[in-house]
Amino acid sequence: MYLKYFIFLLSLLSVSTVVAQGLGNAPYTRLGVGDYKLHQGSIRNIGMGGAGIAARSAHYINWINPASLSNFKGLREDSLLKIDVGFAAQYKWLNDGQNTNTDFGLNIQHILIQFPLAKRMNGTLGLMPLTSVENNYQTNVPVQNDPNGASVNYNYLGSGGIYHLNFGFGYGVTKHVALGLGSSVLFGSIKQESTSQVVIDPSNPTSQKKVGFYDQASYSGFLFRPSILVRKAIGEYVYSKRAIDTMNVSEEDKQYYRTLKVPQAPIFSFGASVDLYTPTKTKQEVHYVERDLLDKYIIDSVIGTRTGTTYLPLGFRLGAGYEKAGKWALFADYTFTQWSTYQNSEIKSDILNNSFLFQTGGEWVKINENKPARSITYRAGFYMGQSYYTLLSENVTDRGITLGASIPVGSTAGNRYVQPVLTKLNTGIMLGQLHVVNQDLIRESYIRLFVSMNIYSGWYGKRRIQ
Numbered sequence: 001m002y003l004k005y006f007i008f009l010l011s012l013l014s015v016s017t018v019v020a021q022g023l024g025n026a027p028y029t030r031l032g033v034g035d036y037k038l039h040q041g042s043i044r045n046i047g048m049g050g051a052g053i054a055a056r057s058a059h060y061i062n063w064i065n066p067a068s069l070s071n072f073k074g075l076r077e078d079s080l081l082k083i084d085v086g087f088a089a090q091y092k093w094l095n096d097g098q099n100t101n102t103d104f105g106l107n108i109q110h111i112l113i114q115f116p117l118a119k120r121m122n123g124t125l126g127l128m129p130l131t132s133v134e135n136n137y138q139t140n141v142p143v144q145n146d147p148n149g150a151s152v153n154y155n156y157l158g159s160g161g162i163y164h165l166n167f168g169f170g171y172g173v174t175k176h177v178a179l180g181l182g183s184s185v186l187f188g189s190i191k192q193e194s195t196s197q198v199v200i201d202p203s204n205p206t207s208q209k210k211v212g213f214y215d216q217a218s219y220s221g222f223l224f225r226p227s228i229l230v231r232k233a234i235g236e237y238v239y240s241k242r243a244i245d246t247m248n249v250s251e252e253d254k255q256y257y258r259t260l261k262v263p264q265a266p267i268f269s270f271g272a273s274v275d276l277y278t279p280t281k282t283k284q285e286v287h288y289v290e291r292d293l294l295d296k297y298i299i300d301s302v303i304g305t306r307t308g309t310t311y312l313p314l315g316f317r318l319g320a321g322y323e324k325a326g327k328w329a330l331f332a333d334y335t336f337t338q339w340s341t342y343q344n345s346e347i348k349s350d351i352l353n354n355s356f357l358f359q360t361g362g363e364w365v366k367i368n369e370n371k372p373a374r375s376i377t378y379r380a381g382f383y384m385g386q387s388y389y390t391l392l393s394e395n396v397t398d399r400g401i402t403l404g405a406s407i408p409v410g411s412t413a414g415n416r417y418v419q420p421v422l423t424k425l426n427t428g429i430m431l432g433q434l435h436v437v438n439q440d441l442i443r444e445s446y447i448r449l450f451v452s453m454n455i456y457s458g459w460y461g462k463r464r465i466q
Contacts, residue, residue: 023090024105027135027442028396028434030158031389032342032352033190034133038275038315039064039335039357042110043086043452047404047428048361049381051331053319054271056229059406059424059456060084061114061124063168064317065271066180067229069114069122070170082114086426086452093445105134109450120172125165130223132161133190140199153197155210162188162219176232182225182273186280189218195291209298210291217344219310221280227273234265267323275315275337282310282344311343313388327367332360339388353395357385361402373422379404383432391436400432406454424454 029035041064045052056068061084086109094101112126135158143150168182195212284306290299315337323329335357342352361381368374384399409425428450435443 023088023107023132023134023448024092024103025094025101025134025136026092026132026444027094027137027156028387028389028444029133030135030156030192032339033310033312034131034158034161036131036337036355036388037129039317039359042084042112043404043426043428043450044363044379044406046430046450047379047381047402047426048331048359048363049383049402050357050359051319051333051361051381051383052321053227053273053317053331053333054229054269054321055323055329055331056231056269059422060426060454061112061126063110063112063124063126063128063166063182065170065227065229065273065319066124066168066182066225067170067178067227067271069124069168069180070172070178070229071120071122072172072178072231073120073175080114080456081116082112082454082456084110084112084114084426084452084454086110086112086450088448088450090446090448092447095443095445096441107132109452117169118171121169123167123169125167127163127165130162130164130184130186130188131190133158133192148200151199153199153210155193155195155197155212157193157195157214158191160188160190162186162190164223168225170227170229176230178229178231180225180227180229182223182227184223184225186219186221186223186277189216191216193289195289209293210289210295212289213303214287214289215284216287217282217284219280219282221310221312222278223312224276224278225273226276227271229269229271231267231269233267265324267321267325269321269323271317271319271321273317275313275317277312277314280310280312281307283307308344311341313340313342314338326365328362328364330360330362332358334358335385337388342388351390352388353386353390355386355388357383357398359383363404374408376408377406379406379428387434391441394436396434396436398432398434400430402428402430404428404450409453422456424456426450426452426454 026035040046040050041052042061044060052062053065055062058080061082062068088109089106092103110126110128112124114122114124117123135156138153138155141152164184164186166182166184170178170180172178191214193214195210197210198208285302286304288301288303289297292298317333317335319333321331337355339352340354363377363379365375365377380403382401387396387398389396405427407425409423430448433445
C-alpha cells in the first residue's frame with residue numbers, strides 16, 4: 001500500500017536539485033552565505049508567522065523541534081506515516097529610492113517523511129535548503145575628470161546555496177516531557193561573481209566586454225539539533241469520540257481502531273532547541289572571467305584553489321504554546337543566532353552581526369460537525385527581527401505578516417485491516433520587507449506563496465481474530 005508513496009518521495013529527491021531554482025533576485029544574499037532559512041519550518045509553521053517550536057500534532061511534521069515527533073508516555077497520540085512535500089513562489093519589488101524592479105522565482109520548500117520507530121519514538125527524514133543565494137544587480141560609477149563622460153559598470157551575480165539532508169527522532173520520556181535530536185548532512189555550493197565594464201560611449205553601453213573574477217565555494221559538514229518539548233494539560237486525558245470520527249471509517253469498523261487520548265482542557269507547552277554545527281569543510285576556486293557583448297563567457301580559467309573551514313553560527317530557539325486540542329492554538333518563538341562568530345576559511349567577517357527573530361501566531365479549526373475529517377484549519381501570524389546583514393553600521397531588518405490554511409482534499413475510507421489514507425492541502429502567504437531603517441539602501445518587499453501536500457496514514461493495520 002505504501003510502496004507508491006516511497007517511490008514518489010524518492011523520485012522527488014532525485015529531481016529536486018534539477019528543478020530547484022531561486023526565489024528571485026535578492027541583493028542582500030551577496031553577504032555571508034545568503035538567505036538563512038533554518039528557522040522557517042513547515043508550511044503549517046509559516047502560516048503562524050513561523051512559530052511553533054512548542055507545537056506538536058498527529059497530522060503535521062514539525063521538524064524544527066525533533067522532540068515534537070515523539071509519543072508521550074501512555075498517550076500513543078501519533079503513530080502515523082506522513083509524507084509532506086512543499087513548494088514556494090515569490091514575487092518581489094526592489095527599490096533603491098530612485099528605481100523599482102520586480103522579480104519572480106519558484107523553488108522546492110521541503111521534502112519530508114515521518115515514520116514510527118518504537119512505541120514512544122518517531123523519526124523523520126527530509127531535504128530542505130539551509131541557505132539560498134541569488135543576486136543579480138549592477139552599479140554605474142562615472143570616471144572622475146574624464147572629458148568624454150566615461151563610466152564603469154560594476155556587475156554582481158550570485159547563485160547557489162547550502163542544503164541539509166536531515167534525520168531526526170523524538171522520544172517521550174514521561175507523560176509530559178519529550179527529548180529529540182536532529183542531525184543533518186550539509187552540502188552545496190555558492191558562486192559569487194563580480195565584473196566591471198568600461199562604458200566609453202553612453203549611447204552604446206554594451207560595446208565593451210566585461211572582465212572580472214568569481215569565487216565558487218563548495219561546503220560539506222554536519223548540523224546537530226538537540227531539543228526538548230514539555231506539555232501539560234490542565235485536566236485529565238480522556239478518550240475522544242471525535243478522534244475516531246476523523247478516521248472517516250464506517251460504523252462497523254470503528255471498533256477496530258484505537259481512539260486517541262486527548263485533553264479536554266487547554267494545554268501549556270514549552271519547546272527549546274540548540275543548533276550546533278561541526279566545522280564545515282570549504283573548497284574554493286577563484287576564476288578569472290571575460291564576458292562578450294552577449295554576456296557569454298569567452299574566458300573562464302581557474303587562477304587559484306584553496307581549502308579551509310567555515311564556522312557556521314551557534315543558534316538558540318525558545319518557544320511557548322497555549323492550545324485547546326483540535327480547536328485552536330497560540331504559539332510564540334524567539335530565535336537568536338550568533339553570527340558574530342561566523343568565519344569563512346579563518347577570515348572573520350566584519351559585516352555580519354548577531355541576529356534575532358520573534359515569531360508569533362495561531363490557528364483555529366472550523367469544525368465540520370457532520371464530517372469531522374473535512375474540518376478546515378485557518379492560521380495567521382507575524383514576525384519581526386534583525387537579520388545578520390550589517391551595512392553602513394546599520395542592521396538589516398526583516399518583518400512581515402502571514403496567513404495560511406489546511407484544507408482536506410480527499411480521504412480513502414479504511415476497513416478493519418487497512419488504515420485509511422488522509423490528505424491535506426496546506427497553504428501559506430507571507431508579506432514582508434527587508435531593509436535598513438535609517439539608510440537609503442535597497443528595500444526588498446516580497447510576497448511569498450507556499451503550498452504543500454500532506455499525506456498521512458497508519459503505519460500498519462493489525463488483523464484481529466474474533
